[in-house]
Amino acid sequence: MTDEITKRLFLDRSQLKSSEGELIWELENSYSLSPKLSSSIMMTAKECLLREYQLKEGQIEVTVIEIEERSGKIIEKMGKKKVRLTIDNGIEDIEILKAYGRINLRQIKIERITDEAIEQGGVLSQEDLSKYLGCTVRTIQRDIKAIKKKGIEILTRGYLHNIGRGQSHKVKIIGMYLDGKTYSEIKLTARHSSGAIKRYIESFTKVLMAQSKGIYERKAISSVTGISEGLVKQYLCLIRESKKDKTRKENLKDLINRNSYRVGIKKTAKHYSEALGAMIGGLL
Numbered sequence: 001m002t003d004e005i006t007k008r009l010f011l012d013r014s015q016l017k018s019s020e021g022e023l024i025w026e027l028e029n030s031y032s033l034s035p036k037l038s039s040s041i042m043m044t045a046k047e048c049l050l051r052e053y054q055l056k057e058g059q060i061e062v063t064v065i066e067i068e069e070r071s072g073k074i075i076e077k078m079g080k081k082k083v084r085l086t087i088d089n090g091i092e093d094i095e096i097l098k099a100y101g102r103i104n105l106r107q108i109k110i111e112r113i114t115d116e117a118i119e120q121g122g123v124l125s126q127e128d129l130s131k132y133l134g135c136t137v138r139t140i141q142r143d144i145k146a147i148k149k150k151g152i153e154i155l156t157r158g159y160l161h162n163i164g165r166g167q168s169h170k171v172k173i174i175g176m177y178l179d180g181k182t183y184s185e186i187k188l189t190a191r192h193s194s195g196a197i198k199r200y201i202e203s204f205t206k207v208l209m210a211q212s213k214g215i216y217e218r219k220a221i222s223s224v225t226g227i228s229e230g231l232v233k234q235y236l237c238l239i240r241e242s243k244k245d246k247t248r249k250e251n252l253k254d255l256i257n258r259n260s261y262r263v264g265i266k267k268t269a270k271h272y273s274e275a276l277g278a279m280i281g282g283l284l
Helices: 003-016 019-030 035-053 091-100 102-119 126-133 137-148 159-163 169-178 183-190 194-212 218-225 229-242 246-258 266-272 274-283
Strands: 059-066 080-086
Touching (some): 059 126, 091 102, 091 194, 102 126, 102 137, 102 169, 102 229, 169 183, 169 194, 183 194, 194 218, 194 229, 218 229, 229 246
Antiparallel strands (some): 059 080
16 A cells, blocks of 8 residues: 555545544435535535634624523623624725714614624623723613614613514514615615625525425524524514515515525435525525
């Protein structure tokens, strides 16, 4: 046996003992995929997962109170959670600043980072918002009041436990889209960038398509799409309520029809199971 072959066998054995090798083995043996396709899926998954662990430019990682903690305890005894918040969203924030001004930009940041915290299992206080956005608590309170007038609840600690989880700005924007509003109309009303609106709709579509392929459990949808269980729950609720409205129901069908190719490679979905077909078709 040559040194090159020995080296190759050693690498193969080492790989099989790693988590990467375990995934490749599962794909080849449990789903009957070819070694080449299995390796390709593993590399794509690795890139996506590693990207999630890296802080993006403009993000901070902070420790906040866990979402399930109730008032009454001293802070030192409350459960804590590390969350990532997008304080500066780059070009999108610059566009909003130019189009709508500093106050609207700050209000969008409030919507964004409170949602991000909740989706990661934490909840921000008004004092946290004041600290991370560099303004007074009074300014935060004034902004929250202005946002509430648009029908969007800002879920901060204390307020969250009094009213429960209200409608987020993402759900509000997707609802407008399902009502037949154009991107321009949504942008004018919600004062979010076109990129953000498109991202919210794409995120919602992933959940809708997973459900259309027979994946109904919240945890399973979260696993397949990479969207937090909390947000999946909101989207599933929106889908359920939208089916009661004629216009929204038609727009849901239209979204499914226009995105069916994403869960397509129909042969793949049919042959390798619905969930894997959804993954390969671009739901991740």
